[in-house]
Amino acid sequence: MLRFSRLLLTAAAFALIACAAHTTKAAPVVYTSRTTFDVAVPSYTTITFDGQAVPYTNSLTYSGVTFAGATNYQVGVIEGTNVGAPGNYVLTSNTNAPGQFNVDNIIITPPANTTAFGFDIKSSNSALSGQTAAGSYQVTLNTADGNSITQVVTVPSYTSFSFIGFTSDVNITSIVIRSLSGGDPVLDNVSSNGTAPAATPEPATMLLFGTGLAGAASFARRRRRQQPTTD
Numbered sequence: 001m002l003r004f005s006r007l008l009l010t011a012a013a014f015a016l017i018a019c020a021a022h023t024t025k026a027a028p029v030v031y032t033s034r035t036t037f038d039v040a041v042p043s044y045t046t047i048t049f050d051g052q053a054v055p056y057t058n059s060l061t062y063s064g065v066t067f068a069g070a071t072n073y074q075v076g077v078i079e080g081t082n083v084g085a086p087g088n089y090v091l092t093s094n095t096n097a098p099g100q101f102n103v104d105n106i107i108i109t110p111p112a113n114t115t116a117f118g119f120d121i122k123s124s125n126s127a128l129s130g131q132t133a134a135g136s137y138q139v140t141l142n143t144a145d146g147n148s149i150t151q152v153v154t155v156p157s158y159t160s161f162s163f164i165g166f167t168s169d170v171n172i173t174s175i176v177i178r179s180l181s182g183g184d185p186v187l188d189n190v191s192s193n194g195t196a197p198a199a200t201p202e203p204a205t206m207l208l209f210g211t212g213l214a215g216a217a218s219f220a221r222r223r224r225r226q227q228p229t230t231d
Contacts, residue, residue, distance in 0.1 A: 024065050028141055028149045028172075031118060031165035037191075040167055041116040045098070046195040049077045049089040056094045064111035065192055070104035070176075072096050073184075083186045084118035084125040084133070084158035092124055092186040093177075105185050108175040111194040118165025119190040125158040133158040135182015144171040158183060165191070 031037040047062045054060060056076035059068040067075045073093045080088040093105040108116050123135040134157045140150045153164045166172065177185050 008172065019167070025145065025169040027147075028166050028168040029141065030149065030151050030171075031167070032153075032163060034118065034120075034163045034165070034189075037116075037118050037163070037165040037167075041118075041191075041193055043163075044116060047190040049091055052077050052089055053079060060091070062190075063192075064194060065190060066109040067091055067187075068107045068109070069093055070107055072103070073105050073108060082125075083122075083183075085122070085161075087187075088188060090186050090188045091190075093184045095184065102178065102180060103172065104176055104178050106177040108177070108190075110172050110175070110192050111172070114163070114172045114192050114194050115169070116167045116193040117175060117191065118163065120161035120163050120188045121153055121177070122155045122186050123158045123159045124186050133183055136180045137182075137185050138174045138178040138180050139164050140170070140178070141166045141172060142174045142176070143168050144173050155182065158186075161188065164171045 029040070031040065045063055047065060049062070052062075054077040056069075056074040058074055059066060060075055060077070069075045073095055075091060075093050077089055077091050080090050083090060083092060091106075095105075108117075121137055121174070122141075123133050123134050134155060136152055136154045138150060138152050140148055147170070149166070151164060153162050155162050163199045166175075177187075179185060
């Protein structure tokens, strides 16, 4: 019986160690190709903005994804011929203070429980003061545990898109886009999985489990000691 009690205590200790290891979260993964993003995220919803022209405003929401203009900026959906790529509707920002540079342009809030997010991005053909229409954009991903990761996306011209995407073990809370050079950012094919992450044991649950095992072992030991001995 004593050996059994020790086994229970050992099992409880291993359970707590395993729980601590399991709850360690990996850093978000960055994707610069939609092909590799598709392999990592087999199911997601994509916003194309087709035929949804909307004047510039402070905030727009599509399929649970909110696009907001940051300080001195607004967002709107316009026909692509105005930004160098004819035939498609796209979302872009528009400054209320011409010549602003190196400031946040668009803040994106995905649906709850989003762990994968990606989009196509390019430059508008109205470059910021002193910049060219080709450009680069700083994309910062923020997660529910207070961490963030930043990736710079280079766009060769205002007529072609680049892709940027992320996957995360922790829910994604926001994505912030900042112009580093070139015109205002233009977005299309915004993708989000919006699915709840798989349930994992919480540390408190595993602690209770381990405590329960230890308690069971102690109870078994007391019962063994209280049993009358026979000659």
